[in-house]
Amino acid sequence: MIKHHPNESLLEQFVEGSLPASISVAIAAHVELCPCCQKKTQALEEAKASQQFSDAAPLALDADMIQLMESIALTDDVDEVHDYIQPTFSYQGRDVQLPRAIANIDRTKFSGVGKVSRARLLLEDGELRSSLLEIEAEGEIPEHTHTGFEITLLLDGDFSDESGEYVPGDFIWQDGRHNHSPRTKSGCLCFTVVSSALHFNKGLSKLLNPIGNLIY
Amino acid sequence: MIGQQQSVDCNVKSGTRKAVQDTPSQALSDALVKVATSRDRKAFAYLFEYFAPKIKRFGVKQFGNEAQAMELVQDTMTSVWRKAHLYHHDKGAATTWIYTVMRNASFDALRKMKSNKEEHISEDIWPIIQDSQTDDEGFKDHLQTAQIQKYINKLPPAQRDIVKGVYFQEMSQEQLAEHLNIPVGTVKSRLRLALQKLRAELGDQA
Amino acid sequence: MKLALFPLPIFLLPGGFTRLRIFEQRYLYMVKEAAKTNQGFVLCADVEGAPKDRQNEGVHVKIVDFSQGEDGQLLIDVEAIKRVSISNVEVDHQGLRYGECSEIEGPPWLCNDTAFKLIDSTLKEKLRNVFIANPILDDLYKDKRFSEPLWVAYRWLEILPISMAQKLKIKQAQTFEQVAEFLHTVLDEK
Numbered sequence: 001m002i003k004h005h006p007n008e009s010l011l012e013q014f015v016e017g018s019l020p021a022s023i024s025v026a027i028a029a030h031v032e033l034c035p036c037c038q039k040k041t042q043a044l045e046e047a048k049a050s051q052q053f054s055d056a057a058p059l060a061l062d063a064d065m066i067q068l069m070e071s072i073a074l075t076d077d078v079d080e081v082h083d084y085i086q087p088t089f090s091y092q093g094r095d096v097q098l099p100r101a102i103a104n105i106d107r108t109k110f111s112g113v114g115k116v117s118r119a120r121l122l123l124e125d126g127e128l129r130s131s132l133l134e135i136e137a138e139g140e141i142p143e144h145t146h147t148g149f150e151i152t153l154l155l156d157g158d159f160s161d162e163s164g165e166y167v168p169g170d171f172i173w174q175d176g177r178h179n180h181s182p183r184t185k186s187g188c189l190c191f192t193v194v195s196s197a198l199h200f201n202k203g204l205s206k207l208l209n210p211i212g213n214l215i216y
Numbered sequence: 217m218i219g220q221q222q223s224v225d226c227n228v229k230s231g232t233r234k235a236v237q238d239t240p241s242q243a244l245s246d247a248l249v250k251v252a253t254s255r256d257r258k259a260f261a262y263l264f265e266y267f268a269p270k271i272k273r274f275g276v277k278q279f280g281n282e283a284q285a286m287e288l289v290q291d292t293m294t295s296v297w298r299k300a301h302l303y304h305h306d307k308g309a310a311t312t313w314i315y316t317v318m319r320n321a322s323f324d325a326l327r328k329m330k331s332n333k334e335e336h337i338s339e340d341i342w343p344i345i346q347d348s349q350t351d352d353e354g355f356k357d358h359l360q361t362a363q364i365q366k367y368i369n370k371l372p373p374a375q376r377d378i379v380k381g382v383y384f385q386e387m388s389q390e391q392l393a394e395h396l397n398i399p400v401g402t403v404k405s406r407l408r409l410a411l412q413k414l415r416a417e418l419g420d421q422a
Numbered sequence: 423m424k425l426a427l428f429p430l431p432i433f434l435l436p437g438g439f440t441r442l443r444i445f446e447q448r449y450l451y452m453v454k455e456a457a458k459t460n461q462g463f464v465l466c467a468d469v470e471g472a473p474k475d476r477q478n479e480g481v482h483v484k485i486v487d488f489s490q491g492e493d494g495q496l497l498i499d500v501e502a503i504k505r506v507s508i509s510n511v512e513v514d515h516q517g518l519r520y521g522e523c524s525e526i527e528g529p530p531w532l533c534n535d536t537a538f539k540l541i542d543s544t545l546k547e548k549l550r551n552v553f554i555a556n557p558i559l560d561d562l563y564k565d566k567r568f569s570e571p572l573w574v575a576y577r578w579l580e581i582l583p584i585s586m587a588q589k590l591k592i593k594q595a596q597t598f599e600q601v602a603e604f605l606h607t608v609l610d611e612k
Contacts, residue, residue: 004223005222005224005226006223009221010221015319017319017320017323021337024341028341036227045315046309048315049311050311052315053270053314054239065268068268068290069268072260104337388583396548403608407582407583407584414595414604417600
């Protein structure tokens with residue numbers, strides 16, 4: 001069972017669309033894997049919607065608005081939809097389905113040394129870098145600390161560090177205070193987001209701080 | 217190990233959802249369904265009057281200027297008009313659906329301001345309906361080809377040709393030029409000429 | 423004959439070979455079935471979006487080889503056997519489409535010996551050189567039939583760098599002369 005989730009404040013900012021893209025992708029992927037967080041985000045969307053849209057009285061539209069409305073409804077065309085085809089991703093002889101938000105973003109080829117290899121997502125996002133990380137059986141990432149922060153979302157396989165074992169879907173957030181050396185017994189695939197270690201921007205850290213009062 | 221942004225439980229709090237009395241939920245939902253099923257312009261006008269000023273207010277707060285707020289109104293309400301058929305009233309209120317459409321448009325707009333990129337990754341982060349994605353390109357069921365093409369276009373030209381050679385069996389204009397020992401410009405004009413001649417012969421039929 | 427449809431915007435005519443990368447579940451299933459029954463499947467540009475009044479055309483292919491890509495994905499080499507028209511398209515539970523396929527006989531154009539003679543040694547030699555310069559292509563074609571004018575024209579149309587739409591237009595030409603003329607305009611020394 002998934003034990004590690006994004007906290008309330010992160011989820012709320014996710015629902016508002018106010019988080020950077022890489023972090024939004026990580027949370028979207030977790031939400032896709034976690035039924036409980038799906039319910040939570042739905043509830044948050046409802047709450048946000050009534051916050052924005054509850055005052056009933058329609059305001060009078062000015063000329064610009066009326067013109068805009070008419071231009072939108074000029075044609076009867078609709079946007080077609082088709083079934084989303086989830087591509088299969090193969091690694092270490094295993095077939096897995098990547099969460100949609102991750103699968104649909106272009107990425108580089110895997111490259112790396114020893115048992116660890118990385119494919120970077122081609123997502124411009126300031127100083128955040130996101131990648132798919134593949135570790136072969138018995139592989140280990142040397143102990144490291146983060147001056148910024150690091151999100152690890154386990155997608156497949158097993159993974160553990162000093163604090164315990166993780167299952168696919170677990171959302172792990174670490175910042176500079178943590179020391180860790182993750183390892184895997186039978187191989188694993190993770191999605192990671194790291195802030196570039198040297199320039200941790202104050203604005204961003206402020207953005208990520210919990211804002212306390214939630215609408216609940 | 218508990219990072220400050222991470223929590224070890226996931227409790228859905230219940231009983232906190234208050235019905236907001238002021239919102240004409242049923243009427244809004246009916247109007248959205250009418251837009252979807254009968255392209256009803258009156259129903260759309262009703263939705264527009266209700267939502268557009270509120271979206272603009274949200275946009276001004278978000279972007280700090282009126283022009284971009286109006287763009288958000290345009291993007292959101294265009295999606296409402298063109299994607300109304302993706303709304304299912306049994307899955308939630310019209311206000312919630314339109315909120316998510318607005319949130320997506322605003323997210324893409326903010327990304328565009330920051331990275332100057334025209335992209336719509338919000339669709340992948342928050343699919344408007346599960347299991348489906350919007351298809352603007354017209355060709356269906358070729359996700360893999362689209363992705364391979366996108367990938368190929370990013371490769372350096374030399375590699376691109378090899379990949380094309382394998383998967384598409386097609387030469388590039390550069391390869392053909394090299395092969396025929398003539399400049400690429402000449403290849404282009406010959407191809408154009410050959411196609412023109414053919415079109416002239418086929419007349420309207422082609 | 424009921425055959426599975428593999429939608430791919432690729433231009434391939436009888437006698438043509440191509441390598442395909444297969445990774446979606448339903449198409450892996452399709453390949454497995456095709457290998458078992460030895461019936462092959464059909465490559466077609468688009469079966470769903472096509473106008474109703476136009477008959478859908480595809481090309482019936484058979485699998486001739488299997489291999490694995492660097493990333494472990496399945497690669498199959500297929501040979502185009504014949505052009506087919508597709509009707510009564512059905513979709514199964516996994517989203518795999520099947521269609522009733524009947525052979526479209528003969529080449530797409532009116533042919534005669536005079537027209538065939540237009541495929542001269544220049545066009546043949548240049549094509550031979552393309553194969554020599556491209557080992558992957560060369561490898562894919564076990565059997566190269568440079569003496570057959572249609573085969574030469576088909577291969578040129580497949581590899582020329584023009585869009586799919588343009589290729590389809592050329593296929594709609596009436597006579598083989600028009601096609602040969604087209605090739606000469608592009609490939610002749612001036």
